[in-house]
Amino acid sequence: MTDLHDCRARDAADPLRPLRDLFTLPEGVVYLDGNSLGPLPRATAARVARAVEHEWGEGLIRSWNTAGWYEMPRRVGDRIAGWIGAAPGEVVATDTTSINLYKVLSAALKIAAGDRPGRRVVLSERSNFPTDLYIAQALCEERGGELRLVGAPDGIPQALQGPDVAVLMLTHVNYRTGAMHDMEALTALAHRHGVLTVWDLAHSAGAVPVDLHGAAADFAVGCGYKYLNGGPGSPAFAWVHPRHADRFWQPLAGWWGHAAPFEFTPDYRPAPGIARYLCGTQPVLSLVALDCGMASLDAARPLGGMAALRAKSLALTDLFIALVEERCTGHGLSLVTPREHARRGSQVSLSRAEGAYAIVRALIARGVIGDFRAPDILRFGFTPLYLGFEDVWNAVEQLRQVLDSREWQRPEFNRPQAVT
Amino acid sequence: MTDLHDCRARDAADPLRPLRDLFTLPEGVVYLDGNSLGPLPRATAARVARAVEHEWGEGLIRSWNTAGWYEMPRRVGDRIAGWIGAAPGEVVATDTTSINLYKVLSAALKIAAGDRPGRRVVLSERSNFPTDLYIAQALCEERGGELRLVGAPDGIPQALQGPDVAVLMLTHVNYRTGAMHDMEALTALAHRHGVLTVWDLAHSAGAVPVDLHGAAADFAVGCGYKYLNGGPGSPAFAWVHPRHADRFWQPLAGWWGHAAPFEFTPDYRPAPGIARYLCGTQPVLSLVALDCGMASLDAARPLGGMAALRAKSLALTDLFIALVEERCTGHGLSLVTPREHARRGSQVSLSRAEGAYAIVRALIARGVIGDFRAPDILRFGFTPLYLGFEDVWNAVEQLRQVLDSREWQRPEFNRPQAVT
Numbered sequence: 001m002t003d004l005h006d007c008r009a010r011d012a013a014d015p016l017r018p019l020r021d022l023f024t025l026p027e028g029v030v031y032l033d034g035n036s037l038g039p040l041p042r043a044t045a046a047r048v049a050r051a052v053e054h055e056w057g058e059g060l061i062r063s064w065n066t067a068g069w070y071e072m073p074r075r076v077g078d079r080i081a082g083w084i085g086a087a088p089g090e091v092v093a094t095d096t097t098s099i100n101l102y103k104v105l106s107a108a109l110k111i112a113a114g115d116r117p118g119r120r121v122v123l124s125e126r127s128n129f130p131t132d133l134y135i136a137q138a139l140c141e142e143r144g145g146e147l148r149l150v151g152a153p154d155g156i157p158q159a160l161q162g163p164d165v166a167v168l169m170l171t172h173v174n175y176r177t178g179a180m181h182d183m184e185a186l187t188a189l190a191h192r193h194g195v196l197t198v199w200d201l202a203h204s205a206g207a208v209p210v211d212l213h214g215a216a217a218d219f220a221v222g223c224g225y226k227y228l229n230g231g232p233g234s235p236a237f238a239w240v241h242p243r244h245a246d247r248f249w250q251p252l253a254g255w256w257g258h259a260a261p262f263e264f265t266p267d268y269r270p271a272p273g274i275a276r277y278l279c280g281t282q283p284v285l286s287l288v289a290l291d292c293g294m295a296s297l298d299a300a301r302p303l304g305g306m307a308a309l310r311a312k313s314l315a316l317t318d319l320f321i322a323l324v325e326e327r328c329t330g331h332g333l334s335l336v337t338p339r340e341h342a343r344r345g346s347q348v349s350l351s352r353a354e355g356a357y358a359i360v361r362a363l364i365a366r367g368v369i370g371d372f373r374a375p376d377i378l379r380f381g382f383t384p385l386y387l388g389f390e391d392v393w394n395a396v397e398q399l400r401q402v403l404d405s406r407e408w409q410r411p412e413f414n415r416p417q418a419v420t
Numbered sequence: 421m422t423d424l425h426d427c428r429a430r431d432a433a434d435p436l437r438p439l440r441d442l443f444t445l446p447e448g449v450v451y452l453d454g455n456s457l458g459p460l461p462r463a464t465a466a467r468v469a470r471a472v473e474h475e476w477g478e479g480l481i482r483s484w485n486t487a488g489w490y491e492m493p494r495r496v497g498d499r500i501a502g503w504i505g506a507a508p509g510e511v512v513a514t515d516t517t518s519i520n521l522y523k524v525l526s527a528a529l530k531i532a533a534g535d536r537p538g539r540r541v542v543l544s545e546r547s548n549f550p551t552d553l554y555i556a557q558a559l560c561e562e563r564g565g566e567l568r569l570v571g572a573p574d575g576i577p578q579a580l581q582g583p584d585v586a587v588l589m590l591t592h593v594n595y596r597t598g599a600m601h602d603m604e605a606l607t608a609l610a611h612r613h614g615v616l617t618v619w620d621l622a623h624s625a626g627a628v629p630v631d632l633h634g635a636a637a638d639f640a641v642g643c644g645y646k647y648l649n650g651g652p653g654s655p656a657f658a659w660v661h662p663r664h665a666d667r668f669w670q671p672l673a674g675w676w677g678h679a680a681p682f683e684f685t686p687d688y689r690p691a692p693g694i695a696r697y698l699c700g701t702q703p704v705l706s707l708v709a710l711d712c713g714m715a716s717l718d719a720a721r722p723l724g725g726m727a728a729l730r731a732k733s734l735a736l737t738d739l740f741i742a743l744v745e746e747r748c749t750g751h752g753l754s755l756v757t758p759r760e761h762a763r764r765g766s767q768v769s770l771s772r773a774e775g776a777y778a779i780v781r782a783l784i785a786r787g788v789i790g791d792f793r794a795p796d797i798l799r800f801g802f803t804p805l806y807l808g809f810e811d812v813w814n815a816v817e818q819l820r821q822v823l824d825s826r827e828w829q830r831p832e833f834n835r836p837q838a839v840t
Contacts, residue, residue, distance in 0.1 A: 024477045033481045040477035048472050048705065049465065056651055057444045057460035060789060061453045064839035069652055071838075096700025098674030099519060126686055131675035131700065134688035138673035142562065149686070176684075225701065231476055232489055232704035253558035254518030255551035262840045264596075264794050266546055266569070268554040280516025280551065281645065283706035284652035285468065369480060374684050418491075419484035420682045 035381030038229030085211030103250035112166035119166035173203035173345030178337035230290030254279030312384035455801030458649030505631030523670035532586035593623035593765030598757035650710030674699030732804035
């Protein structure tokens with residue numbers, strides 16, 4: 001049995017431990033919700049202040065050139081590329097995950113329609129993040145396509161055999177369960193059936209190893225404000241494999257994706273490569289914050305990069321699972337996230353038939369911040385950049401106390417909130 | 421003839437003069453590019469710092485509820501509504517102008533197709549801002565529609581008679597010429613022909629009187645970073661007349677436009693009203709800056725609001741035109757912007773057959789910041805919130821010197837830049 005002393009010893013021996021100092025974490029908080037909103041890197045406040053006061057306040061419009069604002073979607077995209085197995089020049093940081101999904105799914109459907117006429121089905125999972133399904137649904141409705149959902153991941157191989165399947169659209173790590181797909185195997189299988197792949201990396205980028213080129217994936221999108229620590233609502237990203245990049249442009253044909261936006265010509269001429277996935281002017285202050293988030297992640301490179309982060313992430317989630325099973329027995333909690341390392345993201349989800357929402361609220365009141373996902377999931381994200389083994393101990397100890405004391409039954413923890 | 425002394429006297433007598441102190445303007449700069457990027461309101465830096473350090477850093481994910489982040493697109497939208505003749509609850513601040521145009525134009529085309537089958541033409545002007553044309557072009561291509569462009573505004577009435585016209589899509593104030601349409605008259609004419617209207621208010625909101633309800637307009641979008649002073653790339657806005665709001669939803673069907681986003685249901689159910697025009701998670705830091713921009717504009721309310729701003733804007737542009745004509749004669753400058761007040765936005769554009777780009781660059785080097793619009797336009801925006809009559813004098817004096825000295829012919833002013 002692990003005890004608090006062991007946890008402290010593991011933190012003391014952890015080579016990634018110095019990275020924690022790159023982040024601002026409030027006193028008394030164990031932050032297990034970096035999969036929803038990453039915490040504030042220490043460098044961000046000063047950098048954003050400089051963008052506001054110096055670049056905007058003093059530089060004014062000139063900063064589009066002099067402060068590099070114009071290049072920022074591509075420059076930040078290049079930083080992201082390094083964490084998802086993409087090459088420089090292949091990623092743009094822009095807009096939202098939902099909107100980027102609309103762009104790449106639209107391009108994927110056009111390519112499929114051109115190469116394999118008659119294929120009009122987007123295949124996904126019923127448990128995919130809802131916004132992905134909504135976007136696909138709306139796009140299919142417009143284009144005469146069809147969104148087809150499998151109930152469980154093991155249904156995907158058979159569903160891929162359908163002769164009308166155009167695109168396999170999956171989220172690499174499931175937001176509710178934390179289960180991770182085998183991107184390489186599924187992409188290879190999809191390609192064998194003549195199906196293109198669109199991967200949502202919202203819960204993967206910066207959290208687990210991703211190798212888009214290694215998997216020969218076709219399209220990907222992802223989120224900037226989770227494991228990339230870009231701040232609330234920071235821009236998302238889009239990637240397109242170079243073999244597809246110049247074949248089609250997406251329907252959000254705004255001026256930033258034009259080959260020569262400042263020629264102000266009345267006809268759209270898409271920029272080469274990934275730049276055609278840009279649309280309108282981007283929120284510079286939020287992009288600057290995302291750039292700082294990427295710098296904090298890049299600080300892990302000399303300490304072992306993703307291999308070291310992944311090893312620690314698995315150690316943290318292994319420990320959390322073990323401690324919950326040792327110390328919270330008899331309280332009706334079930335493990336939802338796969339035990340198998342190869343199938344686990346960087347989170348652990350538990351389910352409980354009753355009170356999951358209120359238990360999460362009671363934990364938050366005690367400073368252990370995870371989140372609830374309807375209808376019955378307690379979700380805990382473990383980010384090795386700034387979390388340690390003692391944090392895991394403390395989180396489980398608070399969970400045990402909330403359950404033992406039944407304090408979650410208090411009315412204050414059962415009131416609904418706008419955002420959960 | 422007006423002289424510097426007269427200009428100073430007019431500033432001293434200007435009741436709006438105190439508003440200038442709400443903005444940070446660099447020493448020695450005359451900023452005539454607020455129509456491209458509004459300057460920094462003094463209150464913004466501290467407010468953004470609070471959002472970064474306190475709301476994000478300390479509040480973390482909890483701030484979606486406790487700091488009001490979740491309501492921000494609607495709350496800031498309500499502030500914008502007050503300046504465009506819309507009611508609270510009818511506007512959202514979100515995404516980019518291009519993307520919002522895609523949403524409202526898509527909804528307009530669906531409504532037109534439902535009410536008047538066979539109408540599939542989007543009518544606009546060849547001189548409309550290019551991104552508007554690109555977006556419409558791409559949408560028409562997808563939907564089997566057609567973008568039809570008139571060469572000059574006076575061609576609109578005849579073109580509206582086409583039995584296949586579905587939507588009239590115009591920018592209220594032209595970005596190049598500064599010419600303003602009569603929104604009420606054109607909307608009434610469009611409606612008489614059974615045509616819906618989509619207005620782009622990028623160069624109108626906060627700059628000229630806009631009364632969307634008074635004009636009975638159908639849809640509108642606009643920009644946050646020009647006359648609303650929201651900062652570089654700040655979110656844009658969208659408005660839909662309540663008579664259309666619940667009839668259709670737009671294709672960017674992301675979770676933020678869902679009736680119950682945190683129920684995470686697999687089927688899209690659009691929120692009632694304008695909220696269905698939201699899509700993905702919004703850049704909070706940039707929204708916070710836009711909120712500060714709106715507060716700076718709202719400060720003009722007790723001083724006479726839009727009527728006072730408009731009167732001063734016309735006085736500033738009248739003075740600029742008069743001084744250019746008095747003091748820069750013989751230099752080949754032509755006035756592009758209409759002299760008639762009812763047809764003039766809050767900018768003055770001049771054209772010159774040769775050297776327009778270099779003259780603008782030379783002026784910028786002297787601290788008079790306007791901008792160049794291809795192929796031959798020198799564009800100067802006059803924002804009565806922070807500009808005075810002495811600024812106008814100084815701008816024309818520098819223009820005269822640049823022309824008299826021919827310093828614009830220097831190579832340094834003729835080199836291209838990424839962003840113009």
